[in-house]
Amino acid sequence: MATNRLTDFQLLRLKSERLRAIGMLMVLAVVSLIGFYNLLFASESRMGLGRSILYAVFVFAFFETIYLLVVRNAIKKKKRIFVFLRYFESVIEGLLPVAAMAMIMDVGDNPFTVLLSPAYSFILIIISASALRLTPRLTLITGLLSSVCYSTLVMRVLYVDSFQHLNPHPNNLYIFMSMMLFVATAVMYFITRELRSYVDVAVEDMALQDELELASEVQKNLLPSPLPKLEGYDLAAFSTPAKHAGGDYYDLVTPNPRQAIFMLADVAGHGIGPALLTVSSRAYFRAILGEHQKISEIIERVNQLMSCDLRAGQFVTLTALVLCMDTHTAKYFSAGHGPTLIIRKKEGTVERLEAQSIPLGIDVPLKMDPPIKFHFAEGDIIAMFSDGCYEGKNDEDDTFGIDRVVSLLKENQDKTANQIIKHLQEAIIEFTGRKSQADDMTMLLLKRLPFEKTA
Structure with missing residues (x-):
């Protein structure tokens, strides 16, 4: 008979998801401070950058908070969450940082500066944190979306005539940064697979311990008492x-x-x-x-x-x-x-x-x-x-x-x-x-x- 109750592995995965979501919100809190600084204390030309950062952070934090609440509720009630929600969250995480970079470019900031901005580091953080999902496929989805979208943004900046005169760095630097995201995705994919194997062993051990405890209880009950x-x-x-x-x-x-x-x-x-x-x-x-x-x-x-x-x-x-x-x-x-x-x-x-x-x-x-x-x-x-x-x-x-x-x-x-x-x-x-x-x-x-x- 089908059941909506969690298995040991699913419960561990949800707890890992909760940890990842909390970590992402903490990173977003730091990014929001950068946005507020640009909005309040930077030059007028940087105020648009501050607003764009805060918009992106707000959207990202909104989705991450909703997802965290869903995960916490699932852990509390020991119920599964919908599979599509986990994939949807992976897509959002993969797209939003690059979308935020594109938004910053649209407010007139130097596009080459944006490509080298802290947002690039945030993409790496997202790819790394995706390993906590304990599902290699989700790590691959998050990493590839981020990598492909960032590479698309790089191609747009490098090969659009209106931007080329602003380029203060060699073109191969940005191509190298794009390749680094693909490499990071591959590395985290294999790390996630390894983590998953360790977790599977741990879950099997937990199941074995439960069976041994049950056997012990049965044996004790056979003693005259x-x-x-x-x-x-x-x-x-x-x-x-x-x-x-x-x-x-x-x-x-x-x-x-x-x-x-x-x-x-x-x-x-x-x-x-x-x-x-x-x-x-x-x-x-x-x-x-x-x-x-x-x-x-x-x-x-x-x-x-x-x-x-x-x-x-x-x-x-x-x-x-x-x-x-x-x-x-x-x-x-x-x-x-x-x-x-x-x-x-x-x-x-x-x-x-x-x-x-x-x-x-x-x-x-x-x-x-x-x-x-x-x-x-x-x-x-x-x-x-x-x-x-x-x-x-x-x-x-x-x-x-x-x-x-x-x-x-x-x-x-x-x-x-x-x-x-x-x-x-x-x-x-x-x-x-x-x-x-x-x-x-x-x-x-x-x-x-x-x-x-x-x-």
């Missing part, structure tokens, strides 16, 4: 992509009120490609969850499907935790992902859970060891996270490391899950010196609450 309340447990999570969209994700499904399945996955790489794969892998898990009861069967089926989606060298690491809230027991599965940390409150120890198989998408069928089973005691914490949480580097090229993650978890284990994650994020930022994030960072943290806090 807010996280559900689990009786007897404190849960927190975060996911921060290195770019607009990332290759990490976490998910939480509650097949029944007393069971919860946690998943955290990391697609190799980061950016829009891995982000799309995270969406498909999440969709596979959600769809297959209703078909199989065993998490190992779900992972195997997802591996079969993901193997069809991934190119050579691509893979997905995944960790899954099945929690039974009645018995506070859990089963842990990991396909190439790890380590996952369990912080034991009572014993003051740390357990590292390693992968039981290779990542998804590499081999079919997937050979996975039996799940790791463990009991959740009061105050225990399990932290599932992607490698971006511990592989960040500082200016000395030192790595944040798993040991720092362990220390932070132990130091803050009496705090809430949200507070623990916040401390970890702040520590990573402080360590890396707020450098550009090199990899996606995702963490899912589950803490069993003491009995008195679960009531």
Whole structure:
């Protein structure tokens, strides 16, 4: 369906047009001062010149002001302006300066002096400013009209008998000045083409940024938010992509009120490609969850499907935790992902859970060891996270490391899950010196609450 709304490029072009029109009006203001000077303070013979300058400036300024108002209104309402108006304005700009020079000649001024007057510089300014239209064709129209009209005026002066006796300069000087306008037109035409190519790239980049932001928003909306309340447990999570969209994700499904399945996955790489794969892998898990009861069967089926989606060298690491809230027991599965940390409150120890198989998408069928089973005691914490949480580097090229993650978890284990994650994020930022994030960072943290806090 046709629309009158502006594209990104059209909006940029209108803003450039506005800048050009404002600049032209400023130049006209200076020219008008010259006209007033000739009208008020110069000799009587120069008063006619002053009037001619002011007439020309008034006509030019009138058209330029109207055009500026139209452009500003179009920018404000984000609407297009008529194409013929842009071409008409180009024609006016190309014709008026030379028409003004012809008018000055008609009031009796020396025509050779007029050809060398500041009006010639004004023509060059108009040709140069036409590049701000960002349309090579309009630059060509403005420049050629100015050049042809000025050359016609030169021919008229040089070859009309009544003017020849006034010529104080060699004829080739005026021909050279005519040629300079043609050269300036050609130069500005190619400059405008180059500017247009840069603007086109910038517009494409803007469109890409919009698409990436949309992809990022879609990916964020797929994360469970807010996280559900689990009786007897404190849960927190975060996911921060290195770019607009990332290759990490976490998910939480509650097949029944007393069971919860946690998943955290990391697609190799980061950016829009891995982000799309995270969406498909999440969709596979959600769809297959209703078909199989065993998490190992779900992972195997997802591996079969993901193997069809991934190119050579691509893979997905995944960790899954099945929690039974009645018995506070859990089963842990990991396909190439790890380590996952369990912080034991009572014993003051740390357990590292390693992968039981290779990542998804590499081999079919997937050979996975039996799940790791463990009991959740009061105050225990399990932290599932992607490698971006511990592989960040500082200016000395030192790595944040798993040991720092362990220390932070132990130091803050009496705090809430949200507070623990916040401390970890702040520590990573402080360590890396707020450098550009090199990899996606995702963490899912589950803490069993003491009995008195679960009531």
